Amino acid sequence: MKPLTPTSNKWADKANHNRARMLISCPDQPGIVAAVSKFLHQHDANIVQSDQYTMDPEGGMFFIRIEFDLPELEFKLNALKEDFAVVADQFQMDWRISLAPKKQKLAIFVSKEDHCLLELLWQWQAGDLYADIEMVISNHPDMRELVESFGIPYHHIPVTADTKAEAEAMQLEVTHGKVDTIILARYMQIISPKFLQFYKNRIINIHHSFLPAFVGGKPYAQAFNRGVKIIGATAHYVTEELDGGPIIEQDVQRVSHRDTVDELKRIGRHIERIVLARAVSWHVEDRILVHENKTVVFN
Incomplete structure (x- = not known):
């Protein structure tokens, strides 16, 4: 019997090869969203989706998930991570950036x-x-x-x-x-x-x-x-x-x-x-x- 394989084109239109995801958790304070958005804008990235949640605006934890597009992302990813570490240190962020198309x-x-x-x-x-x-x-x-x-x-x-x-x-x-x-x-x-x-x-x-x-x-x-x-x-x-x-x-x-x-x-x-x-x-x-x-x- 021929082995079954995943439908090859189901996700083809959804897998934008210039798309990445950023997940952040950190102590809540003013300026987090502005700093992240400014950073991505300065690096020519376009935010396509953003979700956020705070446990308590005063003293709680803040969480955000951002999807963004950046041309030639795969070649720029390491430099992007190195540059973002400066922002992350400022806000005591636990963070990661991953390539959306990577399974x-x-x-x-x-x-x-x-x-x-x-x-x-x-x-x-x-x-x-x-x-x-x-x-x-x-x-x-x-x-x-x-x-x-x-x-x-x-x-x-x-x-x-x-x-x-x-x-x-x-x-x-x-x-x-x-x-x-x-x-x-x-x-x-x-x-x-x-x-x-x-x-x-x-x-x-x-x-x-x-x-x-x-x-x-x-x-x-x-x-x-x-x-x-x-x-x-x-x-x-x-x-x-x-x-x-x-x-x-x-x-x-x-x-x-x-x-x-x-x-x-x-x-x-x-x-x-x-x-x-x-x-x-x-x-x-x-x-x-x-x-x-x-x-x-x-x-």
Whole structure:
């Protein structure tokens, strides 16, 4: 069977090769927007989109995301960054500039459930997910044929309590330097602190509850036992705190006392796949700024 590939022209008109994104977080004070706008104007850049948010105009944090066009940007990018460092130091900015057309490289981790994986594969194949899926890694062999039908490499790395350290070493060997972000698409393993240090704020997990409710295992059973009337799903960055990292996206759906645990799972699968796909899309489009244990999402 011929491998499936992304629709080649889906993003062709959207990928302006002279476009970049600037993301900034810093203590709020007067003059930030003016300084950034003046800098870009002085460097012949044209701002095409700007979003900003302040936690508190007096003593809070300020966040801004700017998209701009600059002719021959790829050749000017390093000099632009060097020059902007002066402005950044003045305002104590945490900042980054990235090329909009440059696709992030993703690795998807999965166990036995395929619904979140399939949603990402379908969106990637349709050209709706602007990224390159470099590989899928699983602790089970079940989805090899499915993944390889998309022309994507599949790595089966078994994990047990006794072999977890060795398995993570193998995962790092195949991902380190090859991917920008890791997606846990119902990967039913806890990621160790040692692994996390290589991908800070670059591992996205989907948890099958509306966090902070029902942390940990079997959240649908927990929800059923509690008699909830709404269930949900949460996409978040992974930290050392179990299911406690910065939340990117959430959604919910109403349920009733008539729904069994299996029915809650069925309803939840749809929520999970949509929530995770949104979070991944916003991440690869540089729409998320992390501050402490929160996110600011410009969508």
